[in-house]
Amino acid sequence: MKAIVQDRYGPPEDVLRLREVDAPVIGDDEVLVRVRATSVHPDVWHAVTGRPYILRLMGAGVSRPKDPVPGMDVAGLVTAVGKDVTRFGPGGEVFGGTYTELQWRNGGAFAEYASVPEDALALKPDGVTFEEAAAVPTSGYIALLNLRCGEFIQPGQSVLVNGAGGGVGSIAVQLAKARGARVTGVDGTAKMEMIRRLGADHVIDYTREDFTRQAERYDLVFDVASNLSLMACRRVLKPGGTHVLIGHDHFGAAAGRVLGSVPRVLMYFALSPFVSQLKNPNPDASIPSVRDAMVVLEELFQAGKLTPVIDRTYPLEDVCEAMRYLQEERACGRIIITP
Ligand SMILES: NC(=O)c1ccc[n+]([C@@H]2O[C@H](COP(=O)([O-])OP(=O)(O)OC[C@H]3O[C@@H](n4cnc5c(N)ncnc54)[C@H](OP(=O)(O)O)[C@@H]3O)[C@@H](O)[C@H]2O)c1
Numbered sequence: 001m002k003a004i005v006q007d008r009y010g011p012p013e014d015v016l017r018l019r020e021v022d023a024p025v026i027g028d029d030e031v032l033v034r035v036r037a038t039s040v041h042p043d044v045w046h047a048v049t050g051r052p053y054i055l056r057l058m059g060a061g062v063s064r065p066k067d068p069v070p071g072m073d074v075a076g077l078v079t080a081v082g083k084d085v086t087r088f089g090p091g092g093e094v095f096g097g098t099y100t101e102l103q104w105r106n107g108g109a110f111a112e113y114a115s116v117p118e119d120a121l122a123l124k125p126d127g128v129t130f131e132e133a134a135a136v137p138t139s140g141y142i143a144l145l146n147l148r149c150g151e152f153i154q155p156g157q158s159v160l161v162n163g164a165g166g167g168v169g170s171i172a173v174q175l176a177k178a179r180g181a182r183v184t185g186v187d188g189t190a191k192m193e194m195i196r197r198l199g200a201d202h203v204i205d206y207t208r209e210d211f212t213r214q215a216e217r218y219d220l221v222f223d224v225a226s227n228l229s230l231m232a233c234r235r236v237l238k239p240g241g242t243h244v245l246i247g248h249d250h251f252g253a254a255a256g257r258v259l260g261s262v263p264r265v266l267m268y269f270a271l272s273p274f275v276s277q278l279k280n281p282n283p284d285a286s287i288p289s290v291r292d293a294m295v296v297l298e299e300l301f302q303a304g305k306l307t308p309v310i311d312r313t314y315p316l317e318d319v320c321e322a323m324r325y326l327q328e329e330r331a332c333g334r335i336i337i338t339p
Helices: 042-049 054-060 130-134 137-146 167-178 189-197 230-235 262-271 290-302 316-327
Strands: 002-005 017-020 030-040 073-081 093-097 113-117 121-123 158-162 182-187 202-205 218-223 237-245 310-315 334-338
Touching: 002 316, 017 316, 030 042, 030 130, 030 316, 042 054, 042 316, 073 113, 073 130, 073 137, 093 113, 093 130, 093 137, 093 290, 121 290, 130 310, 130 334, 137 167, 137 290, 158 167, 167 182, 167 189, 167 218, 167 290, 182 189, 189 202, 230 237, 237 262, 310 316, 316 334
Parallel strands: 158 182, 158 218, 182 202, 218 237, 310 334
Antiparallel strands: 002 017, 030 073, 030 113, 030 334, 073 093, 093 121
């Protein structure tokens, strides 16, 4: 099969090559998917470049990527299933991630075929294209994990999403609307119209206004852009409100090469028992699994409450071009690859 392969970490244009390789062999609980669409997003950049360096010690591979084929999101056709798989069969149209927990490592999706754990997949609803379905698994899981599948949002609450026009933010906006919240979306000028279309009640252009200096108070600040200090966020939270930090490195521009956003996320974790507005960002007993999140994403799709936004689609051989476009931070919606 054709696949994008890397033998070492580095800038995408230096390390990614299109090659003929053997198709993956599936395990008993895995599904072989003919990939029709996959997506490019910040975590793909982390896994390909090996930055921050700490990710190499977290399972990605110390001196070189353990898994040579990048990509984490898939949408496509089931071509074979392992003997323990019960929910899918050949010919089924599915979407999901290639992992059962979030990890900064290559997932094998930038290829014609990918092996995917059954628990990381859901049926692609009719009426949703492969491209649309491939836009949401990783972003959706990050949003749902950090919002506990929507448990953190109550009807009538006031929710602010900082970075509402990106992959995670656009899903958080739609989840909050589906939960009956009033939503304010913050992002750059080019994304204002798109965020309104996703259902946000109010939009703020961060290049013109600083919402942390305004009078409005929120029940939840969901900070994907991760450029705000804890003090600034607390200023705009209602008493009893919640601040959720996602941790965005902005391709190395906003965090160190060695540890990235990890120290900041850990600091929030350490402070969370003492600062009531911080929900523990790290795993605890109640965190949703990838399978839980895929059920919620499938339900949102079925209910017509989730509309992925796609900026551009590239063929597999143009992955480097797609990665370059991602790093420019100009995309208005997800960047899709069609192997
Ligand atoms: N916490 C977790 O559980 C977890 C797990 C895995 C990964 N992550 C991280 O989560 C992040 C996911 O991000 P994503 O896929 O949503 O990224 P994205 O698509 O790049 O979205 C980020 C958005 O923030 C906007 N933005 C930039 N600067 C801003 C500012 N100052 N104020 C407001 N908005 C601003 C960007 O718009 P413009 O650039 O156009 O301005 C963009 O629309 C990644 O960094 C990933 O590594 C978190």
